[in-house]
Amino acid sequence: MLGADATMLLNDCPLITLVLDTAGSIVFANAQASDFFSQEGSIEGRAIVDILPDWPINPTGKFVLRSRSENTRQLKVTTSFSRVDNYPTRTVWIQPVDNELLFSTAAREAKIRLRHVIEMLPQAVCVFDSHDRYVLWNTAYEELYSDIAQYLKPGIPFEEILKNSLASGGIQEVVPDHEQWLTERMAKFRAPVSQEEHQLLDGRWLRYDDRRTPDGGAIGIRIDITELKQREEWLRQLFEANPMPMLLCDGNSLSILEANHAAADFYGYDREAFLSRKAYEGVVT
Known part of the structure; x- marks a missing residue:
């Protein structure tokens, strides 16, 4: 529903931000919201009352969030109305009324710095949280995997992206058995370190390098080694002949x-x- 510019703007917003449709379903959650409600799992597509049981907010804008573990948090909530592609929407702005805001702001600033760092790299880079959900990726990653670029969003599970790629038929590898390939791919992805080389359907070669981080997340790097493989083949032919x-x-x-x-x-x-x-x-x- 939201365009690329609006999505980027809301993801860079320091406040926890949700966009609702007229039925009260969450159609967009920015990166801060995905982090804040991480214990709730994926929240896009769910009703706002699922994660904020006392919705709608009271006139003062103060809200008490009761989590599934019965913990409570004081929140300040404001809303605004707008139209997206001629559809009425309601944007919910949430601010924790405690020290958590300071931590979330620091985390957001660190994430912005990390985003700038990976954007400077020529390799395709993606970052995942401890639940194997996308956190960040650079432009090189989107360009390399153009078949799944439309599905990429913060908080979407890596396995869901792989399933979308298989279902669309746009996956760039030879995959004789979808279920077996998916099982093996996820097993390698969840290993502490996974390095392997794959030839794509268009003849290019990629080196996959996936590593787990101390917090349980993961960083994936995709390196185009086509020229290296071509030199290896040239040397092999020279050796044989x-x-x-x-x-x-x-x-x-x-x-x-x-x-x-x-x-x-x-x-x-x-x-x-x-x-x-x-x-x-x-x-x-």
Whole structure:
């Protein structure tokens, strides 16, 4: 419902901000709202009374939030009415009336700095919270995964994005079995460290580097290694086609890792026999 400019503006707002439709359903929650109501899970699409049971607010604008754990928080709530694409909406502005506001402001400032940092990086970067939900991502990430860019929003689970990509048919990898691929992908994503390389349908190669942070969140980096792979292939072809016998050996153990065709012809071994020997075992004289 909200345009890109309005979404960015509300996400940068220091106040917890919700946008409601005429039925009282939450159609947008900014990053501050997703953080503040994190214990409630995803709140977009839910009724406002689900997370603020005493809604509507009283005339003073003071509100007591009772969480599922029966904890209470004092909130100051104000609302305003507007129209988005000719649809009437109600914007709810929430401000904690305690020291939590100071912490949330500091967290917001830290998030803004982090956003600027990852935006400067040439690699595609995404940041997740401890519940595997998107927090931040840079423009390079949106451009790399253009098939899911329309679904990206703070608070959406990573697994939901993967399911959307599979359902749309826009996923850039070869996926013979959707369910198996999804299970394996999430298992790797939830590991402390996960690094692997994938070739995309258009021929490009990506290196996936996912790492868990101390707070249980995750940072993912996608690096285009297509040129590196092309150089590796060029060197492999040069190695294979070289008329001189050539062996590639481990620097420590001298175990033979590769042998070209000229070496096989010269020494009289096939490739499998070479790989079971060391360079000093009667091969090189």
